Amino acid sequence: xxxxxxxxxxxxxxxxxxxxHAAENFAGFTWGKSTVNTDRSSSxxxxxxxxxxxxxxxxxxxxxxxxxGQMTDEARYYxxxxxxxxxxxxxxxxxxxxxIGSYDMFVPLGDTTRLFGGASAxxxxxxxxxxxxxxxxxxxxxxxxxxxxxxxxxxxxxxxAGYRYLRSNAGTEVSERGVGKLGSIDVHSSKQAYLGxxxxx
Numbered sequence: 634x635x636x637x638x639x640x641x642x643x644x645x646x647x648x649x650x651x652x653x654h655a656a657e658n659f660a661g662f663t664w665g666k667s668t669v670n671t672d673r674s675s676s677x678x679x680x681x682x683x684x685x686x687x688x689x690x691x692x693x694x695x696x697x698x699x700x701x702g703q704m705t706d707e708a709r710y711y712x713x714x715x716x717x718x719x720x721x722x723x724x725x726x727x728x729x730x731x732x733i734g735s736y737d738m739f740v741p742l743g744d745t746t747r748l749f750g751g752a753s754a755x756x757x758x759x760x761x762x763x764x765x766x767x768x769x770x771x772x773x774x775x776x777x778x779x780x781x782x783x784x785x786x787x788x789x790x791x792x793x794a795g796y797r798y799l800r801s802n803a804g805t806e807v808s809e810r811g812v813g814k815l816g817s818i819d820v821h822s823s824k825q826a827y828l829g830x831x832x833x834x
Contacts, residue, residue: 665827677816694719773803
């Protein structure tokens with residue numbers, strides 16, 4: 634029994650040593666284009682007739698992010714902070730900030746190239762910074778999926794191209810100064826195509 638316990642302990646330590654050796658930390662940044670689709674309340678539809686102009690605010694807008702995590706030959710998990718802000722015309726402006734936890738599985742295409750696909754979940758903050766309107770913000774959840782391709786350039790660097798689709802429940806009130814509340818908007822979904830550069834250590 635003592636020999637069996639010793640063998641089990643040695644095996645367990647060996648597995649953890651292999652896992653620690655196989656995994657590597659990485660950090661990097663991303664740059665891409667995001668589009669956010671919103672839903673309007675019935676009162677906002679009445680007070681702001683016509684097309685949903687809030688859908689034109691963050692539309693193919695530049696988005697930057699920073700992230701860090703761990704990676705093995707089979708998978709990776711990481712945290713990402715993203716920020717996107719844009720305006721429409723001279724009045725409407727929105728900002729969205731995301732804090733996302735993600736997990737990806739790898740499919741190798743060779744020694745240095747991998748396809749990846751996975752899921753994400755986290756929090757998002759939507760801010761209405763429109764000129765002539767009262768500023769308002771809300772924090773909600775987000776969930777989604779991502780996929781892409783990762784290419785290692787050497788022992789310490791890799792680049793990737795990916796696409797992410799997210800659903801969220803964050804929303805803000807739309808109140809015109811001197812008039813009052815016109816209604817509200819809610820984030821329905823957002824999509825993003827991005828490029829990333831990672832440093833492995």
